[in-house]
Amino acid sequence: MSREETYYAAINWNAIEDVIDKSTWEKLTEQFWLDTRIPLSNDLDDWRKLSQQEKDLVGYVFGGLTLLDTVQSESGVEAIRNDCRTPHEEAVLNNIQFMESVHAKSYSSIFSTLNTKSEIDEIFEWTNTNEFLQKKAEMINEIYRNGSALEKKVASVFLETFLFYSGFYTPLYYLGNNKLPNVAEIIKLIIRDESVHGTYIGYKFQLGFNELSEEEQQQMEDWVYNLLYDLYENEERYTELLYDGVGWTEEVKTFLRYNANKALMNLGFNALFPDTANDVNPIVMNGISTGTSNHDFFSQVGNGYLLGSVEAMKDDDYLIGM
Template identity: 75%
Template structure:
């Protein structure tokens, strides 16, 4: 143990990606209180009880996973940092995951009654498929290796969230719940950076391993993904069979599972590509976000095709794949 306490020095950067990520995250800071969610009430009143139930469960599930990421995920990753600046970046991510979780409560407060909100949270605490994936991810956070923890985080941020994101993006593509979707697109933009950054840190550690150890990690990684996807299929059927979207959502999930693998520097697993995803949903992602005054200097447009890597001018870390 060092006999002194080391102050963080942002003028001496060990890894330029730490600084670039910090700047990217602070540039796109946002809060849910700046989005006029009440403007979506007219759309909400025209939707069916089945749609109300779907939206509530989707956001209940996302709230639980964001809570996991903020309360356990980032603290687990901070145990294995390479630089002080990396810890600062993870602190930022941890806070924004809390902002994401709170944002869903703002949506509930606007759209739902108190009894409906209670029912949503009760469902999230007892649904077996939702609890399964939360417990699987958290088990890795609590007992996994440093690389396994990073895999779990990337799978959560770039894959598991997307069964929930599909719903608001679908409605946005049909010009419904536009302000709710504004929040989701801001969250998507954050998750793009989170998944890219943590995937990059995984690759640094992975590339230091021997070939035999790399194969062992890859075997575990793909087995873990298969396990999560199998559960996600059941979760998707539970949520979407009633509205007939299940197969579309599963395609979207497989597409994003490939994105998660690419973040980790691994080969895609599923055949699903951009062109296979419902174009209405892709259009919802691609549409630039509304220009509320609070965001006028932020530039919060986002395209799903950039999930696995930021723009070159944002991240030029020269990784070979």
């Protein structure tokens, strides 16, 4: 082989093609965390005071979240990796894939702290046989397997920015009521990650969308809204199953519609539902804030545990003219 031929190109971080790749990489690495640094056992007193119905809800919620993070870590990133526009984008996706595995593992840490082995087995049996969970996993994974490059990005954004939030509601609600703060701390860290994942992949979608013809753009937009309708219909049924017993169903649906709008915004589209942040339970909206918790280093490590000072990237940092 002559010296002039290139068999494999080395990634060069000193030659950035898209500055969003670099800024996203820096943000994700700066906010790196592991569940082992969160003292979940400190929540056991709160856990023992919950009713059995509430304990079942928490278990099923985290079972569902584990399933979705498993889909994303095993199938989601691989599905969009082949359409990378830059080598740096692939590096960012590697980071995202690893953190999705950290998220899935974190739920198991919660289970091992709060639940017995038989309870954990029952939670996973419920998760793996629940018709609504399985349907949304199938809908998303089918797109990952057979969709176009842009459709796969839409599925990823909808999963990251919309479908997780029926589960996130529960720990955020308890956090707002001064219960299970360390469990909720893990969820806040996950939300912080998912916010970056959703906006970054949405930005990459917008780049590809803008290269389509006007007719192709309209077809894609119609497909996006139809998919959202189908996912939301299933998510309503899932929410009713989870929350009718505790009386939170309508509040959770409002939260879902608000986050569905956020997912559309990540893709560069207009909101579909009338719901805004002002319509969401303020206790939950306060919990969704990812500011630093006031934790002492030797007893608790909250989401102030960073490798550097991190400023949140605004959603419009990822928006481009459409």
